[in-house]
Amino acid sequence: MQLYNKLSAEERKELIAKAGKDRLTISFYQYHHIQNPDDFRDQLFLEWDALEVLGRIYVAHEGINAQLSLPAENFEAFKKHLDSIDFLEDVRLNIAIEQDNFSFLKLKIKVRDKIVADGLDDASFDVTNKGVHLDAQGFNQILEDPNTVVVDMRNHYESEIGHFRNAITPDVDTFRESLPIIEEDLKEHKEDRNLVMYCTGGIRCEKASAYYKHKGFRNVYQLEGGIINYFRQVQEMGLENKFIGKNFVFDDRRAERISDDVIASCHQCGKPCDTHVNCANDGCHLLFIQCEACAAEMDRCCSDRCKEIIALPEEEQKRLRRGKDKSNKIFKKGRSESLLYKK
Numbered sequence: 001m002q003l004y005n006k007l008s009a010e011e012r013k014e015l016i017a018k019a020g021k022d023r024l025t026i027s028f029y030q031y032h033h034i035q036n037p038d039d040f041r042d043q044l045f046l047e048w049d050a051l052e053v054l055g056r057i058y059v060a061h062e063g064i065n066a067q068l069s070l071p072a073e074n075f076e077a078f079k080k081h082l083d084s085i086d087f088l089e090d091v092r093l094n095i096a097i098e099q100d101n102f103s104f105l106k107l108k109i110k111v112r113d114k115i116v117a118d119g120l121d122d123a124s125f126d127v128t129n130k131g132v133h134l135d136a137q138g139f140n141q142i143l144e145d146p147n148t149v150v151v152d153m154r155n156h157y158e159s160e161i162g163h164f165r166n167a168i169t170p171d172v173d174t175f176r177e178s179l180p181i182i183e184e185d186l187k188e189h190k191e192d193r194n195l196v197m198y199c200t201g202g203i204r205c206e207k208a209s210a211y212y213k214h215k216g217f218r219n220v221y222q223l224e225g226g227i228i229n230y231f232r233q234v235q236e237m238g239l240e241n242k243f244i245g246k247n248f249v250f251d252d253r254r255a256e257r258i259s260d261d262v263i264a265s266c267h268q269c270g271k272p273c274d275t276h277v278n279c280a281n282d283g284c285h286l287l288f289i290q291c292e293a294c295a296a297e298m299d300r301c302c303s304d305r306c307k308e309i310i311a312l313p314e315e316e317q318k319r320l321r322r323g324k325d326k327s328n329k330i331f332k333k334g335r336s337e338s339l340l341y342k343k
Contacts, residue, residue, distance in 0.1 A: 162245025
């Protein structure tokens with residue numbers, strides 16, 4: 001019984017290309033008390049592998065967080081399976097604005113302590129006691145209220161390329177860092193302000209809304225379905241789009257364009273640019289913003305040192321990176337001293 005992905009990304013890409021099937025990129029989440037995440041994980045893998053699902057899925061006692069792709073022709077079967085699970089019946093599915101058949105190349109379902117790392121150790125905190133959900137129309141309306149504070153619950157590299165107008169964008173590397181910072185900054189307004197939060201697909205601001213209610217904030221709201229669902233509703237309902245720039249996504253597309261505004265700069269020359277790339281040096285793989293001219297000049301690298309390394313024979317490159325763990329350091333582009341122009 002196969003419970004893990006066995007194909008490399010290159011092998012999977014070749015199979016997808018040969019199949020010639022259009023695929024849908026989808027994300028969803030649900031907070032729910034899952035008794036046995038390991039068993040639930042294995043059941044999902046068996047069902048979804050048969051439906052040619054690929055993606056990155058986290059399962060924990062507190063629920064599920066899924067970002068995936070599947071052949072469009074299998075969507076109804078996939079939805080039927082979700083509906084057969086009591087807490088996932090009619091769960092909101094965020095379908096990507098821009099589709100890419102190669103957005104995911106492996107099926108990875110991992111059991112984690114939490115589906116969103118928050119650094120909290122408080123048994124009295126109930127993540128299901130969430131704030132008020134707002135659709136796009138309600139979100140636009142509350143932004144016009146002078147008593148509203150809108151907060152971006154994403155990380156600095158996400159908000160750098162796109163955010164809602166007048167939003168507070170914490171300069172943080174992780175979600176867990178933002179929780180105490182926002183609480184401290186707004187502690188004098190627990191009673192008199194509307195605290196309105198948003199994120200990519202809703203999962204982070206939903207946990208944050210429950211957290212701030214737990215901390216005594218009275219008027220707590222969140223954008224339902226996040227930026228992905230917001231823009232879809234804006235298009236369908238003919239509403240004003242109050243988001244500027246791109247929406248960062250955690251797959252091989254890296255971003256979806258929401259407006260024509262380019263609000264970021266190339267991290268190497270400073271020219272207007274909002275294209276995220278990973279350094280071509282596999283021993284670095286730093287995520288940063290690079291324009292086409294700098295990509296050509298730097299051989300798609302973040303620094304002269306990395307440019308020198310990728311010119312070496314492959315065996316020498318492997319020797320240099322052996323035993324080194326990149327981990328989440330690849331996301332710390334705003335902290336890298338090798339980049340001249342950064343936030």
